[in-house]
Amino acid sequence: MTAQALTEASTSKFVRIQDGELDLNIHYNDCGDGAETVVMLHGSGPGASGWANFNRNIEPLVAAGYRVILMDCPGWSKSDSIVCTGSRSDLNARVLKGLVDALDLDRVHILGNSMGGHSAVAFALANPERVGKLVLMGGGTGGMSPFVPMPSEGIKLLQGLYREPTIENLKKMMNIFVYDTSDLTEELFQARLDNMLNRRDHLENFVKSLDANPKQFPDFSPRLGEIKAKTLVIWGRNDRFVPMDTGLRLIAGIANSELHVFNGCGHWAQWEHADKFNRMVLDFLTH
Numbered sequence: 001m002t003a004q005a006l007t008e009a010s011t012s013k014f015v016r017i018q019d020g021e022l023d024l025n026i027h028y029n030d031c032g033d034g035a036e037t038v039v040m041l042h043g044s045g046p047g048a049s050g051w052a053n054f055n056r057n058i059e060p061l062v063a064a065g066y067r068v069i070l071m072d073c074p075g076w077s078k079s080d081s082i083v084c085t086g087s088r089s090d091l092n093a094r095v096l097k098g099l100v101d102a103l104d105l106d107r108v109h110i111l112g113n114s115m116g117g118h119s120a121v122a123f124a125l126a127n128p129e130r131v132g133k134l135v136l137m138g139g140g141t142g143g144m145s146p147f148v149p150m151p152s153e154g155i156k157l158l159q160g161l162y163r164e165p166t167i168e169n170l171k172k173m174m175n176i177f178v179y180d181t182s183d184l185t186e187e188l189f190q191a192r193l194d195n196m197l198n199r200r201d202h203l204e205n206f207v208k209s210l211d212a213n214p215k216q217f218p219d220f221s222p223r224l225g226e227i228k229a230k231t232l233v234i235w236g237r238n239d240r241f242v243p244m245d246t247g248l249r250l251i252a253g254i255a256n257s258e259l260h261v262f263n264g265c266g267h268w269a270q271w272e273h274a275d276k277f278n279r280m281v282l283d284f285l286t287h
């Protein structure tokens, strides 16, 4: 498949993951056919999906010869819905293990945004032999910040949007989500709202999950030293969702890691600074 031919519809696939009490139909996009695979894991905002989070990053990686898999976590997009009362990071990691087993992939690089970063770290802790390199943007572990009151202003707006999914609340959240809001078109807002409202079960289950367990993303700080994978941590200097000092905790814990901070960048580095981000990731994966 050529990079130009990639669309959400033409790459859309499903897999059934059965593991203990889990029995879930999981949606993913399968792009390119390179020998090395990069899995991309999206964030936890309402209406998020692999395609929505990474649409500016897929083609450059496919063109460079990677197979790119976008997994929609349980509770998002076309994947089955779920109420999660424990660690959502570990739940996503279990589902990803099911997916890489089903696709017969021995080892994958994982690129995770926010919740996707938390889930990538959970996967690396549980399955170290299955991980090539890690790229963590605006996430990697939950936990408190010594500098920013938690939940952060962005996370409060995100949770408010789950409880009251209106276009006004969506705009309030998106307007502090990215640093430069000029790329946030009415079309983008509408597409995101449609994604959200198409799956009210996801919205309701997220709220039930939060009510049952407000700490969906545990603090992995004490275990970060176990991660041997080469890791690139990327943050936005102006991130108002997951504070930048989380990135410092990650590089303090993961020995083989480095941190890049984008100036003029909110919580969506891979979208806000896509060209430089893509070059940086390709360089990191190749060397």
Ligand SMILES: O=C(O)CCC(=O)/C=C/C=C(\O)C(=O)O
Pocket (backbone or CB within 6 Å): 042, 043, 044, 045, 046, 048, 049, 053, 113, 114, 115, 116, 139, 142, 155, 158, 217, 241, 242
């Ligand atoms: O609460 C956390 O630590 C994670 C928050 C998070 O995952 C937010 C992500 C939002 C998006 O990536 C999105 O809406 O696209």
